[in-house]
Amino acid sequence: MMKRRVLLFGLVFCLSAQGMEIRQFDDADKQQRYESLIKELRCLVCQNQSLADSDADLAKDLRDEVYNIIQSGKNEQEAVQFLVDRYGDFVLYRPPLKTTTSLLWLGPLVLLLVGAAFLLRQSKRRSLEQNEPELTQEERLRLQSLKDKLER
Amino acid sequence: MRYLIPLIVFLGVVIFLAIGLTLDPREVPSPFIGKPAPRFLLPQVAEPGDTLGNENLKGQVSLLNVWASWCVSCRQEHPILIQLAKQDIVPIYGLNYKDEREAALGWLRQFGNPYRTSAFDADGKVGIEWGVYGVPETFVIDKQGVIRYKQTGPVTEEILQKKLLPLIRQLQQEQAPS
Numbered sequence: 001m002m003k004r005r006v007l008l009f010g011l012v013f014c015l016s017a018q019g020m021e022i023r024q025f026d027d028a029d030k031q032q033r034y035e036s037l038i039k040e041l042r043c044l045v046c047q048n049q050s051l052a053d054s055d056a057d058l059a060k061d062l063r064d065e066v067y068n069i070i071q072s073g074k075n076e077q078e079a080v081q082f083l084v085d086r087y088g089d090f091v092l093y094r095p096p097l098k099t100t101t102s103l104l105w106l107g108p109l110v111l112l113l114v115g116a117a118f119l120l121r122q123s124k125r126r127s128l129e130q131n132e133p134e135l136t137q138e139e140r141l142r143l144q145s146l147k148d149k150l151e152r
Numbered sequence: 153m154r155y156l157i158p159l160i161v162f163l164g165v166v167i168f169l170a171i172g173l174t175l176d177p178r179e180v181p182s183p184f185i186g187k188p189a190p191r192f193l194l195p196q197v198a199e200p201g202d203t204l205g206n207e208n209l210k211g212q213v214s215l216l217n218v219w220a221s222w223c224v225s226c227r228q229e230h231p232i233l234i235q236l237a238k239q240d241i242v243p244i245y246g247l248n249y250k251d252e253r254e255a256a257l258g259w260l261r262q263f264g265n266p267y268r269t270s271a272f273d274a275d276g277k278v279g280i281e282w283g284v285y286g287v288p289e290t291f292v293i294d295k296q297g298v299i300r301y302k303q304t305g306p307v308t309e310e311i312l313q314k315k316l317l318p319l320i321r322q323l324q325q326e327q328a329p330s
Binding site: 047 | 282286
């Protein structure tokens with residue numbers, strides 16, 4: 001049992017350790033930019049993973065490219081542009097607002113407005129129901145007599 | 153009316169989900185369509201002394217097929233490429249991606265060689281320049297050296313007949329650059 005646990009622990013550990021190679025940067029600022037960048041970029045092979053998470057061979061090559069760009073002193077935009085030029089907006093987790101992505105960006109807002117309109121209508125209807133006209137004296141008497149009949 | 157609204161909402165969801173089912177999430181639209189093919193110049197697989205580059209593709213409609221001996225789906229499309237090469241409709245060039253030279257040559261010997269010649273991209277740098285992310289990939293390049301279509305994943309008989317061949321014929325009608 002103990003052996004198995006150690007094995008399991010080792011397995012989990014090796015999974016989490018793999019996928020990232022050690023990078024040398026000449027200053028800490030570059031390292032931070034690199035590390036935040038690769039979390040923002042999507043791996044094309046395992047599409048639900050970022051470049052930072054992915055073990056795919058291509059992800060490693062692309063990390064190399066990002067590393068070289070950042071290490072050579074260029075900024076984040078240039079690294080992102082490098083990848084967008086080759087792989088399209090798909091590599092971005094936050095796609096830019098374009099006509100093709102308008103539904104993506106504006107969809108939630110439209111849903112919110114539809115929901116608000118629906119709620120408003122419902123509440124108006126309810127308040128209308130509450131404002132029923134008062135019963136006349138005759139009607140009230142009739143209602144009372146019906147109630148009495150029921151109770152008997 | 154009371155029952156109609158949920159029904160309409162439900163149908164709307166069904167329509168969106170149905171459209172979603174027909175889309176292939178692995179198919180990433182290539183930003184290269186309509187743009188000049190990225191520059192490359194690489195040694196050939198069979199003749200390391202000779203090169204393959206944009207100059208070789210010039211003035212003709214051509215296919216550039218990205219392949220590797222380790223790529224399983226490349227075997228799937230291989231017979232189709234062989235058949236296409238035999239028909240001599242369009243020259244097929246290969247980009248051997250992140251492979252070993254011996255393994256690549258062995259693969260060609262074993263399964264046949266549909267390529268005029270293959271470029272040897274050992275470190276995959278040219279692959280990145282071309283936005284390759286899933287071998288096999290097939291680019292259709294026109295006479296001006298502009299990429300007109302990209303097939304990600306294996307070429308099937310259906311894709312060849314319905315997409316590639318009609319496009320190739322259409323591009324071959326276009327004027328060559330003077």
